[in-house]
Structures are given as structure tokens and as C-alpha cells.
Amino acid sequence: MAKATRNDVARLANVSTAVVSYVFNKGPRNVSEKTTKRVLQAARKLNYQPNSIARALRTGNSNTLGAVINDMTNPFNAGVYEELEMLAAEQGYSMLFAASHGSPEREHLVTEQLINRNVEALFISPCENIELSPINTESCKFIVFDVDRKLANATTISTDYAKAVETGMAHLFEHGHTNVDMIIGNSLNGISDGRVKGWYHAFTQRGIPAGHIEYTSFTRNGGYEAMLRILDAPDRPTAIFAGSDLIALGALRAMHERGIRVPEEMAIISFDGTVDSQYTYPELTVLEQDPKAIARLALETAIDPDFKPSLHLLEAKLVIRQSCGCNMETK
Structure with missing residues (x-):
């Protein structure tokens, strides 16, 4: 079976191909909620998958987020990243995950690899006293978990x-x-x-x-x-x-x-x-x-167009x- 195209979605939804692009690229023009719903329903029916690489080249946005996890067996980490992945999907973002396995050297390696995949933001649970100095933090936003102090070039989110x-x-x-x-x-x-x-x-x-x-x-x-x-x-x-x-x-x-x-x-x-x-x-x-609150704040921070380094401390119960x-x- 041939792969569905943007034209196919447009015909089924009875809209122009430009409207389909506006829906999946989130702009540059606004589309009504009713029309957006019709386009998304048509896309699901046709199993349409937009070309994310081409879209990234056109818009500068990959709609992809990255995460570097130091211990994937830790139940708390799992709770945060599971919630984060679900929230990201609801906002039209996909997630790429990598594990450092507690190695600072591997942490830097997989971080650079994710940056090279054009992720828009990167979440990291550091396995060392991270300052991000060896990493090019200008190419994407950095959100650091489990660090309860300010960093110069990243937003940190932690329980107090x-x-x-x-x-x-x-x-x-x-x-x-x-x-x-x-x-x-x-x-x-x-x-x-x-x-x-x-x-x-x-x-x-x-x-x-x-x-x-x-x-x-x-x-x-x-x-x-x-x-x-x-x-x-x-x-x-x-x-x-x-x-x-x-x-x-x-x-x-x-x-x-x-x-x-x-x-x-x-x-x-x-x-x-x-x-x-x-x-x-x-x-x-x-x-x-509260892993859900941490994940929610992290995603809001990551997709905020006015992102700037900051510190967020949440209360424990x-x-x-x-x-x-x-x-x-x-x-």
C-alpha cells in the first residue's frame, strides 16, 4: 500500500494542502479547532506520518525532545520520564531517550548525539556535578533534573x-x-x-x-x-x-x-x-x-518560546x- 501523502489528507478532510501544513507545523497561520480536528481525524484514518526531517528544515523546529537518564531502573526516574513522554505526545512532540548508565563520559557522548539529532530541548538527570560547560547549550534548551541550585545555562527543576x-x-x-x-x-x-x-x-x-x-x-x-x-x-x-x-x-x-x-x-x-x-x-x-508535577513543569519550560535559565523547587509531601x-x- 502506498504511503499516504499530504494531498491525500487534504482531499479526505476537504481542505487545502496548506491547511494540513498549518495543522502539523502549528502555523504560521491559525486553524480553527473544528478544522484541526477534521484534519487530524483524516490523518489518523490514512495513517499519515508527516516528514519530520523536511519539516525541521523548513521551520527550524523538529518537534523532537531528548532525554538523558542516568539510571533507567530507578522507579522515580521512570515515573518522571513516563509522564513526560505522555505529556509531550499530547503537544505533538516525540521523545528520544538515551542512558548514561552512571558514566560521565557516556553522559557527554549521548548528549552530543541527541543535540546532533536536532532536538529542540534536552532533559537530563545528571550522574555528575554537572555544569554543562563542555556542551554546546546554545543549540537547544537544557532542563536539568535533581539539581537544587541555579546553573548559568540551563533550567533546573528539583524537589526542595x-x-x-x-x-x-x-x-x-x-x-x-x-x-x-x-x-x-x-x-x-x-x-x-x-x-x-x-x-x-x-x-x-x-x-x-x-x-x-x-x-x-x-x-x-x-x-x-x-x-x-x-x-x-x-x-x-x-x-x-x-x-x-x-x-x-x-x-x-x-x-x-x-x-x-x-x-x-x-x-x-x-x-x-x-x-x-x-x-x-x-x-x-x-x-x-511529585513526578507528574515535575514532568509537567519540565515540558512547559521546554516548549516555552521565552525560555530562559531558571530554578524551580517543588515541595515534597x-x-x-x-x-x-x-x-x-x-x-
Whole structure:
């Protein structure tokens, strides 16, 4: 069967070929909602696919967005990018995905490859302390996730890590815990993000000596090994703040293996609030990020014609379950 053309769509929709172009190129002339709907219905019926390369050459817009993901197995990352892909499709954009697998060298390589594919904007979850200096950021817009500070040539979108951790620590203090250790990843070249800053600030505000921070990777195994080190230390804490749900999952396994009752002997709070946190025993109390809000803001930023570098911090929600010591009597 021959491939449908713009002329075919125009005939079926009873419009000119120029109107078909206006619909798929989003201009330069406006098309009424009723006519647009008729053109799109005709295109779907004919399985018409516009030539994106030719359109990009004509308009300078590829209607393609790129994403570089550092860990495709992380449930939180998956939630953000799944929502982002769906929202982009609703706006007529396609997405190209690449994985860095935690390698800064590969991160720069796939970033350059996506830029060469003429993406209009690029979303990146960095695996290092990224400044984007080696990358040509003038050729497309950059939106950086999980960085809670300003960058000179990109928009950064993140949960307000510091505020979230202070909220979580305040809850642990209310339970009477003053000897609290933190387990957190150090993937950003050892640079402390807002989670660590919020952690220290929570202790300073109350005049309490800060607990120990055990650095590891943002993985289940990282949390498991870090928790074993904490349990083998002479000054065992009464509570743990985990920097991610994956870390918390590993920490819970280590505590269960050592016969530590949670939360009776050791409480734990986690950061992320992915679906996995609802299926642990006990259920994890979490600082819940909002992947849908992050994705929505990221797409709005990416397609904004007046794009300019900026910082956006979103609030996390304290979701109280059992691992902190609350609600145990209901189970």
C-alpha cells in the first residue's frame, strides 16, 4: 500500500494542502479547532506520518525532545520520564531517550548525539556535578533534573531537598529520636545536595549534635551495605534517614537479617515516595516527590518560546505510614 501523502489528507478532510501544513507545523497561520480536528481525524484514518526531517528544515523546529537518564531502573526516574513522554505526545512532540548508565563520559557522548539529532530541548538527570560547560547549550534548551541550585545555562527543576529533609527530621525528633544517621548516595562527585544541607540544619536548629552520614550509591545494594556498616559501628543510631527509596529497601533488608525490629528498635524515613515504599514491611514513611508535577513543569519550560535559565523547587509531601513508629497499632 502506498504511503499516504499530504494531498491525500487534504482531499479526505476537504481542505487545502496548506491547511494540513498549518495543522502539523502549528502555523504560521491559525486553524480553527473544528478544522484541526477534521484534519487530524483524516490523518489518523490514512495513517499519515508527516516528514519530520523536511519539516525541521523548513521551520527550524523538529518537534523532537531528548532525554538523558542516568539510571533507567530507578522507579522515580521512570515515573518522571513516563509522564513526560505522555505529556509531550499530547503537544505533538516525540521523545528520544538515551542512558548514561552512571558514566560521565557516556553522559557527554549521548548528549552530543541527541543535540546532533536536532532536538529542540534536552532533559537530563545528571550522574555528575554537572555544569554543562563542555556542551554546546546554545543549540537547544537544557532542563536539568535533581539539581537544587541555579546553573548559568540551563533550567533546573528539583524537589526542595533541604526543606523536605528538615520536615522529615522534625517528625523523627517528635518521636524522640536524637541519634539519627543518614544514608545517602554520593554520585554527584561527592558534592552535597540539599538533602545533606537540610539534614545538618535540622540538628543545628535544635542544638543537637548531628548524626553520622554513611555515603553509598543510590541503589538497593548501596543501602544494604551501608546499613550493615552502621549496624556494625559501636554507636548504633535509633533512627535512619534514607536518601532514596532504593537505599531504604536495602537498609530494611539489612535490619531484618540482623533481627532489628522496625520501628521498635530502629525507625526509618525515606526520600522519594515511589510505589515500592507502599510494599515494604513495615510500610515506609516517606517524603514524597511529585513526578507528574515535575514532568509537567519540565515540558512547559521546554516548549516555552521565552525560555530562559531558571530554578524551580517543588515541595515534597510527608506521607506517614509505619516505619517511623506511627500507625503500628492499626496493623
